Each structure stands twice: as C-alpha cells, then as structure tokens.
Amino acid sequence: MNVMDRIEAALETALARGESPSGPPLLMQAMRHAVFPGGQRIRPRLCLSVAMACGDDMPQAADSAAAAIELLHCASLVHDDLPTFDNADTRRGKPTIHKAFNEPLAVLSGDALIVMAFQALAKGVTGAPDRLGRLVEIYSEAVGSPNGICAGQAWESESTIDLVEYQRAKTGALFAAATEAGAAAAGYDNAQWRVLGEALGEGYQIADDLRDIAADPEKLGKPVGQDAANGRPNAVAELGVDGAVDRLKRLITAAVDSVPECPGREPLRAAILEETGKFLPKNLARQAA
Amino acid sequence: MNVMDRIEAALETALARGESPSGPPLLMQAMRHAVFPGGQRIRPRLCLSVAMACGDDMPQAADSAAAAIELLHCASLVHDDLPTFDNADTRRGKPTIHKAFNEPLAVLSGDALIVMAFQALAKGVTGAPDRLGRLVEIYSEAVGSPNGICAGQAWESESTIDLVEYQRAKTGALFAAATEAGAAAAGYDNAQWRVLGEALGEGYQIADDLRDIAADPEKLGKPVGQDAANGRPNAVAELGVDGAVDRLKRLITAAVDSVPECPGREPLRAAILEETGKFLPKNLARQAA
Numbered sequence: 001m002n003v004m005d006r007i008e009a010a011l012e013t014a015l016a017r018g019e020s021p022s023g024p025p026l027l028m029q030a031m032r033h034a035v036f037p038g039g040q041r042i043r044p045r046l047c048l049s050v051a052m053a054c055g056d057d058m059p060q061a062a063d064s065a066a067a068a069i070e071l072l073h074c075a076s077l078v079h080d081d082l083p084t085f086d087n088a089d090t091r092r093g094k095p096t097i098h099k100a101f102n103e104p105l106a107v108l109s110g111d112a113l114i115v116m117a118f119q120a121l122a123k124g125v126t127g128a129p130d131r132l133g134r135l136v137e138i139y140s141e142a143v144g145s146p147n148g149i150c151a152g153q154a155w156e157s158e159s160t161i162d163l164v165e166y167q168r169a170k171t172g173a174l175f176a177a178a179t180e181a182g183a184a185a186a187g188y189d190n191a192q193w194r195v196l197g198e199a200l201g202e203g204y205q206i207a208d209d210l211r212d213i214a215a216d217p218e219k220l221g222k223p224v225g226q227d228a229a230n231g232r233p234n235a236v237a238e239l240g241v242d243g244a245v246d247r248l249k250r251l252i253t254a255a256v257d258s259v260p261e262c263p264g265r266e267p268l269r270a271a272i273l274e275e276t277g278k279f280l281p282k283n284l285a286r287q288a289a
Numbered sequence: 290m291n292v293m294d295r296i297e298a299a300l301e302t303a304l305a306r307g308e309s310p311s312g313p314p315l316l317m318q319a320m321r322h323a324v325f326p327g328g329q330r331i332r333p334r335l336c337l338s339v340a341m342a343c344g345d346d347m348p349q350a351a352d353s354a355a356a357a358i359e360l361l362h363c364a365s366l367v368h369d370d371l372p373t374f375d376n377a378d379t380r381r382g383k384p385t386i387h388k389a390f391n392e393p394l395a396v397l398s399g400d401a402l403i404v405m406a407f408q409a410l411a412k413g414v415t416g417a418p419d420r421l422g423r424l425v426e427i428y429s430e431a432v433g434s435p436n437g438i439c440a441g442q443a444w445e446s447e448s449t450i451d452l453v454e455y456q457r458a459k460t461g462a463l464f465a466a467a468t469e470a471g472a473a474a475a476g477y478d479n480a481q482w483r484v485l486g487e488a489l490g491e492g493y494q495i496a497d498d499l500r501d502i503a504a505d506p507e508k509l510g511k512p513v514g515q516d517a518a519n520g521r522p523n524a525v526a527e528l529g530v531d532g533a534v535d536r537l538k539r540l541i542t543a544a545v546d547s548v549p550e551c552p553g554r555e556p557l558r559a560a561i562l563e564e565t566g567k568f569l570p571k572n573l574a575r576q577a578a
Contacts, residue, residue, distance in 0.1 A: 022454050023435020027443035031434060079400065084392040103373040105446050107396065111368065111432070112439040114400060118407045119429035122422050129418025133411050136425065140408035143400070145320060146312020150401040154316035157394050165311050 003052075006059075007044045010067035011035055014120040018112065030101045030109040031116075034074045039092050042275075043178045044070040046200065049271055050182025050193060053264035057186055058131070064124025065135055065185040068117040069178050072139060075113035076149050076174075078106055085153070114143070125185070134184040142177030149173050163238070167205055168198070175201025192260040199255035200276070206248045207279035209235040214281045245280070252276045292341075295348075296333045299356035300324055303409040307401065319390045319398040320405070323363045328381050331564075332467045333359040335489065338560055339471025339482060342553035346475055347420070353413025354424055354474040357406040358467050361428060364402035365438050365463075367395055374442070403432070414474070423473040431466030438462050452527070456494055457487070464490025481549040488544035489565070495537045496568035498524040503570045534569070541565045 001009070015035060019028045044066035051062035081088040081096040083103065088096050098106035118136060125132040142148050152170025155161050176197035180190035213236055235244045255276070256269050290298070304324060308317045333355035340351035370377040370385040372392065377385050387395035407425060414421040431437045441459025444450050465486035469479035502525055524533045544565070545558050 018434035020435040022451075023440050024443040024447050024454075026446050027434055027440055075400075079396055082396065084396060102446060105443060107368055107371065107373060108439045108443045111364075111400070111403060112434045112437070114403050115429045115433035115437070115439070118425055119433060122425035122429065126422070129421065132422055132425075133415070133418065136407055136411035136421075140404045140411065144404035144408060145307035145316055145401045146309040148401070148404070150397045150404070151312050151316055154313040154394060154397045157315050157391060158313050162311075165313075 003045055003048050004041065006048060006063050007041050007066050007070065008038075010044075010063035010120070010124075011038075011070060013124075014064075014067045014071060014116055017119060017123065018116055026101055026105055027108055027112065030097050030105045031113060033094070033100060034078050034097055034109055034113060035071065037092070038070070041070060042204070043073050043174055045275075046175065046178040046197070047182040047185070049268060050179045050196075051186045052182075053259075053262045053268040054183050054186035054188045055263050058125075058128055061125045061128060061131055061135075062182065062185040064120045065181040067124075068120045068135070068139060069174065069181060071113050071117040071120065072143055072149075073174060075110045075117070076143075076153075078110040078113065080153065082106055128187070131184055131187060134190060135181055138177050138180045138184060138190060142173040147173060167202065167235075171205040171208070172198050172201035175204060188262065195258040196255055196260075196272075199251045199258060200272070203248050203251035203255065203276060203279060206235045206244050206251070207281075209237075210241065210244055210248075211281050212236070213241075214283055248279065252279075292334055292337050293330065295337060295352050296330050296355050296359065297327075299333075299352035299409070299413075300327075300359060302413075303353075303356045303360060303405055306408060306412065307405055315390055315394055316397055316401065319386050319394045320401060322383070322389060323367050323386055323398055323402060324360065326381070327359070327363075330359060331493070332362050332463055334564075335464065335467040335486070336471040336474070338557060339468045339485075340475045342548075342557040343472050343475035343477045343551045344553075347414075347417055350414040350417060350420055350424075351471065351474040353409045354470040356413075357409045357424070357428060358463065358470060360402050360406040360409065361432055361438075362463060364399045364406070365432075365442075367399040367402065369442065371395055417476070420473055420476060423479060424470055427466050427469045427473060427479060431462040436462060456491065456524075460494040460497070461487050461490035464493060477551065484547040485544055485549075485561075488540045488547060489561070492537050492540040492544065492565060492568060495524045495533050495540070496570075498526075499530065499533055499537075500570050501525070502530075503572055537568065541568075 015032060018031060047066045047069055048062055056062055077091060078097050080086055081091055082098055089099055090096060097109055117139065121132060121135050125135060143150060145151050147169050149170060152166055152173065155166040176194050179193040179197035183193040184190040239247060256272050259265050259269050304321060307320060336355045336358055337351055345351055366380060367386050369375055370380055371387055378388055379385060386398055406428065410421060410424050414424060432439060434440050436458050438459060441455055441462065444455040465483050468482040468486035472482040473479040501523065528536060545561050548554055548558050
C-alpha cells in the first residue's frame with residue numbers, strides 16, 4: 001500500500017471507532033466532514049516517511065501515529081474556523097463545520113477528534129508499550145500548553161506577541177511532532193528528529209504566509225488575506241516577499257542536512273527536497289528562480 | 290496523604306507541566322482558573338477510592354488517573370459554559386473562562402486541558418505499560434464519540450434525542466470511566482467496575498436534575514433552572530420529584546451491591562453509602578425521608 005492509501009485507511013479505522021447506531025448522528029457526520037476528503041495530509045505523510053526511513057518495523061504503530069497527527073490537525077482546523085477565531089465560511093473548498101452543521105457541533109467535533117487521536121494510539125500501538133508512552137507524550141506536548149498548537153493560537157489573545165514562540169507553537173509544534181512520532185513509532189530515538197520537523201514547520205508556515213498574499217483562492221480552498229484581515233503576525237509582513245522566499249530556501253537546506261542516520265536516509269532526503277519544492281506558490285517560485 | 294490532598298497534588302503536577310516562561314500567560318492562567326479551586330472533585334475521588342480498594346499498588350498511576358479525569362471534567366465544564374452552549378456567566382462561584390478571559394481562550398484552554406489529561410497519564414503511568422494503554426482507551430471512550438461526554442452534549446443538536454443514550458453519555462460515561470480507571474490503575478480488570486460507575490453516574494445526574502429545580506443557587510454556584518431554560522431533557526420533568534428521588538435511592542443500592550471482590554470491598558461500600566447520602570439537596574432529603 002502506498003503512503004497516501006495507508007493514511008486514508010488508518011483514518012477510516014479511527015473514524016469508524018467513533019461511529020455507532022447508539023451515537024448522535026450529526027456529531028459523527030461532522031467528524032467525518034472534518035476529516036474526509038483531506039487536504040495534502042502533509043503531517044501524516046511526513047510522519048510515515050520518517051517511520052519508513054527508520055525501517056517501519058511496526059507498520060500498525062506508524063499508521064496509528066500518522067492517523068493521530070492528522071486527527072489533531074483536523075481538530076485544530078475545526079476550532080480555528082470557529083466564529084470566535086477566523087470565522088471562516090469554507091475550508092478545503094467545503095463549508096466549515098459550524099456553517100454546515102452548527103457552532104456547538106464544531107466545538108464538540110473538534111474535542112472528539114482530539115480524543116480520537118489518543119484513542120488511535122492506544123488501539124494501534126500494541127505490543128510496544130514504551131512506544132505508546134512516547135507517542136502520547138510527543139502529541140500532548142505538540143498540542144497543549146505551554147508550546148503546542150493551542151498555545152500558538154492563544155498568543156493571539158496576548159497584548160504582546162512573542163513572534164518566535166508564536167510561529168514555533170502554531171505550526172512548528174505539529175511538524176516537529178510528525179517527525180518525532182514517525183521515529184518513535186519505528187522504535188528510534190525521537191529527539192534526534194526534532195530539528196527536521198521544526199525546519200519543515202517553519203518553512204511551511206512561511207510558504208503559507210506567502211500563499212496568503214499570493215495564491216489563487218480557488219486552489220487554496222480558503223479566503224486569501226485572512227492573516228492580514230485578522231491582524232496576525234506574518235513572515236511576509238516581517239521580511240518582505242524576497243526575504244521570506246530566501247528564508248524558506250535556507251530552511252529547506254537545513255532540513256535536508258538534519259536527517260539523522262537511518263536505513264532510508266538518502267531516499268528521505270530526496271523526498272524532502274521534492275516535497276518542499278511544492279511549498280512555494282507557482283507565481284512566487286517563478287519570481288524567485 | 291489523604292485522598293483530597295493526593296488529588297490536588299496530582300493536579301498541581303499536571304498543571305505545572307503546562308506552564309513555562311515561554312508559554313502564553315493568559316492561556317496558562319485560564320487553565321489554572323478552570324481547575325483551581327475545585328468543586329467536590331467527585332470523579333477523581335471515586336477513581337482513587339476504587340484504586341485504594343484494589344490495593345493501590347502503584348499510587349503514582351492512580352494519582353495520574355485521578356488527575357486526568359478531573360482535567361477532562363474541567364475541560365468539559367469550560368466548553369459547556371461557552372456562549373454557544375449554556376452561555377453561563379459563573380461556575381463554582383467565579384466568572385466562567387470566557388467571561389474572566391475571552392471566548393478564544395475558553396475554547397483553547399478546554400482543548401489544552403483535554404490534552405493535558407492524556408499527558409498526565411503518559412507521564413505518570415510508567416513501568417506498567419499495559420495499564421497506560423487501558424487508561425488511554427477508557428478515557429478516550431468516555432469523552433469522545435459515539436458514547437462519551439462530547440456525544441452526550443451533541444445529542445442536544447439532534448431533533449430527536451435518545452434520552453437513555455443522552456444521560457448515559459453526558460454524565461454516566463465519566464463516572465463509569467472513574468471506577469474503571471481506578472481499577473485499571475491498580476492492575477485490576479476494569480470491565481467489572483463499569484456497573485458501579487454507571488449507577489453512580491445516573492444517580493448523580495438525577496441528583497443534579499433535582500438540585501437544578503430545588504437547590505440554593507449560592508450553594509450550587511451556578512444559576513438554577515438552567516436545564517429548563519435550555520429545554521434539555523431532565524429526570525425530574527420525566528419522573529416527577531418523588532419518582533426521581535425513588536429512582537435515585539434504587540441506583541444507590543444497585544451501586545453498593547455491584548462492588549466487585551477486592552481487598553477493600555467493605556470500606557468502599559460504606560464510603561459509597563456515605564458519599565451518595567450527600568447527593569440529595571437538603572430540602573428534598575427531608576421531603577423524601
């Protein structure tokens with residue numbers, strides 16, 4: 001099975017656990033709406049790519065780790081889209097949960113998706129209990145306080161924003177967790193893999209900021225200029241377009257250089273280069289060439 | 290250390306993990322506001338009481354399980370109080386999170402408290418990996434879809450409410466998890482302990498419904514008549530006051546009878562009788578005597 005099929009199958013397994021004739025139908029529909037069809041699945045692909053580079057000796061553990069990080073990401077999107085945050089009408093080209101269902105179900109489906117991520121780990125990482133503990137720790141740190149994605153979003157409620165902590169928590173935390181979890185799921189020391197995830201996370205955030213001002217709204221699936229409209233910090237505002245493109249390129253080099261020793265090091269480095277080549281919106285890639 | 294001191298210490302340990310000079314101050318304050326000072330801590334007390342009846346051979350595991358269930362409960366209160374649900378101004382005699390801070394921080398602190406619960410398990414249940422897996426499973430089922438507390442709350446978005454599933458999920462799920470987790474943390478088969486938690490949970494819900502129409506608003510710390518105002522199903526509306534009191538008494542007997550064989554069976558049965566004696570508001574206890 002290829003990487004994308006493994007991810008979709010693992011997500012389907014996780015979602016199916018949350019469904020039963022005895023459950024409230026709209027909540028179950030809302031959770032499915034939030035997860036399928038997906039976007040690029042970039043975090044679980046990164047997680048699985050690292051697990052495969054590390055030998056992938058327990059594919060079910062790696063698949064569960066990949067599903068869990070995507071569930072956490074989807075949960076964060078559902079809550080970020082709420083009226084009290086972005087008040088977004090569309091996401092991935094579809095109505096957001098609070099628009100397609102209602103606001104209570106948006107809060108609840110986000111909550112239930114967070115919980116489902118940890119359930120996926122407990123159900124899928126069996127026979128390797130030390131790995132389960134590490135994975136729960138990695139993901140709880142990546143999502144919660146003081147440095148996870150919730151903390152990242154919470155910086156927007158502060159009168160003074162620590163821009164470095166904000167970006168690192170808001171996007172970097174989940175990317176760092178993706179690489180660490182891929183390694184942990186395959187029985188490798190996760191700490192060594194953090195630099196790779198952090199570099200890719202910062203690169204992705206910069207690319208997102210560039211897309212936010214430059215991309216085609218149809219392709220991105222959400223309204224452009226949202227950061228500017230919400231007065232949020234943004235790498236392009238800080239560094240200018242050329243400065244941001246330059247920083248992105250240096251981060252990609254740092255990411256490729258950081259890959260630790262492992263059986264599949266060279267294919268992984270090649271894959272990172274290919275993947276990150278797609279980060280830049282086409283019009284900016286031409287401009288930067 | 291007595292039960293209440295153990296719970297407060299375990300919660301303090303968990304909260305401290307979420308705090309750092311590099312984190313967003315208001316989120317960290319909001320999380321503390323949601324957890325301290327507590328209410329009756331009834332779920333973690335139940336969890337620890339069961340662990341102690343089962344021999345409490347790994348106190349740190351039991352303490353972590355107790356802290357985790359209270360964190361999950363506090364998270365649910367923060368989200369239930371949101372404008373899109375109860376729109377409550379006060380909780381435990383203090384302003385709710387969205388009133389004391391703001392609505393984004395209420396969403397985020399609830400999310401971060403959910404995650405903190407699983408982190409507490411991963412950090413505290415060490416050296417007994419099978420217990421960690423069981424505890425993560427128990428809590429994820431108790432909170433998520435299709436039958437956890439999120440599902441319970443989500444029934445309120447359905448045009449037709451399954452009243453049995455609604456009550457079981459909304460309150461029973463977390464009580465059942467409390468007894469199951471206490472047993473699992475002490476290395477006992479958790480499934481046997483579910484009936485006790487379910488009976489206590491249904492009893493507590495009925496007592497809550499009775500308090501909702503009968504209690505002193507100052508003592509309860511939240512406005513009375515909230516269920517009626519929100520048009521929610523309620524045992525008193527369904528059975529009448531006398532019928533509800535009668536059902537509560539039968540549930541308490543069932544709970545006491547259900548306690549499985551364990552070293553501390555008799556003291557636990559006595560404690561259940563004493564605790565549940567406090568369920569009824571005083572004016573109704575007199576009326577029912």
